Amino acid sequence: MACPSGQITAVRGAGAHYPAASAGTRGLGNRGIVMGMPLSEKKLIQQIRRMAGGGESVRTGIGDDCAVLRVPPGHDLLVTTDFTIEKVHFRRDWHRPELVGQRCLTRGLSDIAAMGGKPQAAFLSLAVPSDLPQTWVDRFLKGLLELAEEFKLPLAGGDTAQSAGGIQADIVLVGSVPRGKAVLRSGAKPGERIYVTGELGGSAAALARLRQSKPVRAEYFRRFPGYFSGHYRPQARVAVGQRLRQRGVASAMIDLSDGLSTDLEHICQESHVGAEIEAEAIPRAQAGGGKKRVALEFALHGGDDYELLFTSAAAVPAQVAGVRVTRIGRTTRSTGMRLVGADGRAQPLLAGGWEHFKGNG
Numbered sequence: 001m002a003c004p005s006g007q008i009t010a011v012r013g014a015g016a017h018y019p020a021a022s023a024g025t026r027g028l029g030n031r032g033i034v035m036g037m038p039l040s041e042k043k044l045i046q047q048i049r050r051m052a053g054g055g056e057s058v059r060t061g062i063g064d065d066c067a068v069l070r071v072p073p074g075h076d077l078l079v080t081t082d083f084t085i086e087k088v089h090f091r092r093d094w095h096r097p098e099l100v101g102q103r104c105l106t107r108g109l110s111d112i113a114a115m116g117g118k119p120q121a122a123f124l125s126l127a128v129p130s131d132l133p134q135t136w137v138d139r140f141l142k143g144l145l146e147l148a149e150e151f152k153l154p155l156a157g158g159d160t161a162q163s164a165g166g167i168q169a170d171i172v173l174v175g176s177v178p179r180g181k182a183v184l185r186s187g188a189k190p191g192e193r194i195y196v197t198g199e200l201g202g203s204a205a206a207l208a209r210l211r212q213s214k215p216v217r218a219e220y221f222r223r224f225p226g227y228f229s230g231h232y233r234p235q236a237r238v239a240v241g242q243r244l245r246q247r248g249v250a251s252a253m254i255d256l257s258d259g260l261s262t263d264l265e266h267i268c269q270e271s272h273v274g275a276e277i278e279a280e281a282i283p284r285a286q287a288g289g290g291k292k293r294v295a296l297e298f299a300l301h302g303g304d305d306y307e308l309l310f311t312s313a314a315a316v317p318a319q320v321a322g323v324r325v326t327r328i329g330r331t332t333r334s335t336g337m338r339l340v341g342a343d344g345r346a347q348p349l350l351a352g353g354w355e356h357f358k359g360n361g
């Protein structure tokens with residue numbers, strides 16, 4: 001992984017790579033946090049510093065050229081990086097900045113969860129256009145840091161720059177897993193059960209509604225609480241991933257970022273197996289407060305659910321770490337994916353994953 005610059009700046013229009021030695025212009029001490037924020041944002045700065053200092057794995061965090069991380073004895077390191085890009089992953093007129101920050105971190109957490117790992121440190125690189133209101137950055141960081149705190153996850157470094165285009169955030173997460181125990185995509189065998197956590201399709205259904213409407217107000221979300229929780233507050237299944245790994249029941253695992261059909265195909269290709277999915281078994285998100293469920297297409301192909309998809313030779317309980325787990329099919333020796341309808345007839349299932357806001361700029 002690239003060496004973290006160890007600087008977090010939240011300054012509007014900041015140039016890249018402020019040297020750590022030049023920090024402290026706001027009297028922020030020797031941690032090297034460069035802040036050009038108005039003094040009224042002092043609380044937020046203090047919050048970042050508090051988060052930056054914590055974590056048993058971080059020996060030296062923000063304020064040096066690199067972060068120094070301590071690897072737990074007998075563990076492998078996990079590293080994952082995910083972009084969050086304006087007009088690709090979010091739109092400013094659709095998504096509140098706090099939720100963009102939360103989802104940015106969730107993308108990384110979910111990848112660590114999919115390996116059965118424990119998140120240890122986060123690194124954030126943020127490029128923002130010069131005309132972006134300061135409050136947007138403040139609220140983005142607030143959302144991200146509040147979620148980090150929930151997971152006791154330290155922010156150990158990062159960078160900022162001015163963007164010539166829209167907002168771009170890149171989150172790097174470092175995690176750990178007992179040596180040789182990471183749950184890979186390549187471990188599935190023919191004849192195993194296929195499971196998913198939670199419910200699928202809520203995110204995609206919410207986006208479909210947003211596409212049809214004008215800018216969305218709070219009342220909308222109250223009408224569609226299922227959409228709200230599905231799309232805007234995805235839950236990284238870190239505890240579920242760890243439990244499955246500890247019990248040794250998951251032979252292969254992936255998180256659902258691009259959609260069930262696309263992510264299942266990744267497991268099939270890496271494991272050299274096929275898959276048969278029962279359409280009726282797929283747990284679909286609620287379309288609101290009532291009993292209505294989202295369309296099957298959303299559950300099959302919609303992205304941004306951040307649930308876990310895994311295979312197992314053993315029967316898995318209906319709940320793991322307090323989260324619903326549903327069997328949706330089985331792996332097969334013959335390659336390719338098939339979808340079995342309520343009438344028992346099978347048809348080919350093609351990966352039709354999420355294309356974010358393509359064509360909707």
Ligand SMILES: [Mg+2]
Nearest residue numbers: 111114255257
């Ligand atoms: Mg992933």
